[in-house]
Amino acid sequence: MISRKKTKTINIGTVAIGGNNPIAVQSMTKTFTSNVAETVKQIKRLEEAGCQIVRCAVPDTESAYAIDKIKKKIRLPLVADIHFDYKLAIIAAEMGADKLRINPGNIGSLEKIKAVVSAAKERGIPIRVGVNSGSLEKKYKHPTAKALVESALSNVRILEKLGFYNIIVAVKSTSVPVTIEAYRLLSQKVDYPLHIGVTESGIPKIGTIKSSVGIGALLAEGIGNTLRVSLTGDPVEEVRVGYEILKALELVKKGxxxxxxxxxxxxxxxxxxxxxxxxxxxxxxxxxxxxxxxxxxxxxxxxxxxxxxxxxxxxxxxxxxxxxxxxxxxxxxxxxxxxxxxxxxxx
Ligand code: SF4
CATH class of the missing domain: 3.30.413.10 (Sulfite Reductase Hemoprotein, domain 1)
Incomplete structure (x- = not known):
């Protein structure tokens, strides 16, 4: 029996993660978010496969405004994934996103982060501080586990200083050992729920193995509250693999x-x-x-x-x-x- 590390509970729409809640399986759409019909179609397939939370990339204003239309046609909580442009995060929140994923390393000045925080606060939605080895702040020369955690913590502290505690944290690396080390370190430092995964893990054949080793090792140590398997391919496969990892560790009884x-x-x-x-x-x-x-x-x-x-x-x-x-x-x-x-x- 795996004992899970205690964390806060954070709600993403109707799904609660952390605390004693089951580990939620999530995925990300691969359509242009501005193409509402295709995005909704893919989300429905993900939902049928058991996906519990879906994330959509928001690279432009059209995509940010599409969130409202997508939300009206789906049941899953929707996470808006924003890089670079804080204004997109604000529009996404206004359009009903259930969570914002930002990478503070590339979102810009404190003022911009403040604006995003106040939009999230107003709507009661969480923010995931998602630090990633590929887009770590430039001040870190190498994406080591320590650097990923340090970056995540400094950004968590910024949110906390703004009186914002509705937080989920991720420190993903393309390296399995770095990912494991980073999450181990992070889990000792924060009690926010952790979103775990090995980033950009590759085509299904290889990515399934890397994700299973990385995510599996963490879950076996009781670390992780929601997971995403990142595969180059059909996102439905990400959900299937996610459940297989949970089933292998007997953390879920399904199928x-x-x-x-x-x-x-x-x-x-x-x-x-x-x-x-x-x-x-x-x-x-x-x-x-x-x-x-x-x-x-x-x-x-x-x-x-x-x-x-x-x-x-x-x-x-x-x-x-x-x-x-x-x-x-x-x-x-x-x-x-x-x-x-x-x-x-x-x-
Ligand atoms: S169950 Fe029989 S056939 Fe299968 S591996 Fe074992 S010995 Fe071989």
């Missing part, structure tokens, strides 16, 4: 967990094909369900028995288990369909 053996010289059935097909056809199940698909009698019956539903392969046939009991023996040609029948029965 299917497939236990499948790697196969070896004892396997006499086409397990890889069966596992891929079952994974594809059960992706949309929300109910927690443990499915074990094992190649032979060595670990097969044991694992399959321990699952809600399982398959233990044999010589050209397979045994189907439901809640620990063998319910049928089927030929290899029927293994996938028989397993799916039992899965459907259970959900």
């Amino acid at each position: 299917v967990t497939i236990i499948s053996c790697p196969t070896c010289g004892r396997c006499k059935t086409q397990m890889e094909k069966v596992v891929s097909e079952i994974e594809r056809k059960t992706r949309d199940i929300i109910k927690p369900l443990k499915i074990a698909i094992m190649g032979c009698e060595v670990n097969g019956p044991g694992e399959a028995k321990d699952a809600d539903v399982g398959l233990a392969g044999g010589n050209g046939s397979g045994l189907i288990f439901v809640k620990g009991k063998i319910v049928k023996k089927v030929p290899e040609s029927r293994m996938t369909s028989a397993l799916l029948e039992e899965i459907r029965r259970l959900i």
Whole structure:
């Protein structure tokens, strides 16, 4: 059982993060925010995948004004992501953004930060101080963990001096060890909820690994209250990976967990094909369900028995288990369909 570090609770629209709240999975749209129809379409897909908070880039005035129109068509809390231009943050707040993400390192003078703070205060919305290795203030020569944390803390203090405490903090790096070290350090210094992630982690194949190692290591230490997996690709994949990380650490019970053996010289059935097909056809199940698909009698019956539903392969046939009991023996040609029948029965 992982014990979580105590933090304040901060509300992002209808979603509370920090405190004893579950770790929220978030993602970011990849459409032009000014294209309301496409952005709403992508947000709906994210919502279907289980995304709980969505962030949209606000690079121009048109995008800032689009927030109002987008908000009217979605249910998820919307975070406006602003760089460089503090006026966009103010418009985004006026247009109903549920949170502002700013990188104070590039937002400008104290006066500008003050203006953003007063817009957020007026509407009761939080600000995420999002420090990122790629856009760290120029005074830091290298984006070390210490520099990321120092920058984040100095910006948090600016907000606090302005009487603003509705804060979430992030210190993301493209380096997994730097990310881990930075969040460890940060979590000792603040009790604000932490938004965790490895930034710009790459294409899904590599980014999934980097994110799982970085985010997973932090969550295992009880650090992190909301997460975003940053992948170059469909944002729905970011949400799927986010949940898989939480599921792997048993921090959430949602959807299917497939236990499948790697196969070896004892396997006499086409397990890889069966596992891929079952994974594809059960992706949309929300109910927690443990499915074990094992190649032979060595670990097969044991694992399959321990699952809600399982398959233990044999010589050209397979045994189907439901809640620990063998319910049928089927030929290899029927293994996938028989397993799916039992899965459907259970959900
Ligand atoms: S369950 Fe059987 S087939 Fe699968 S890896 Fe273990 S010994 Fe090999």
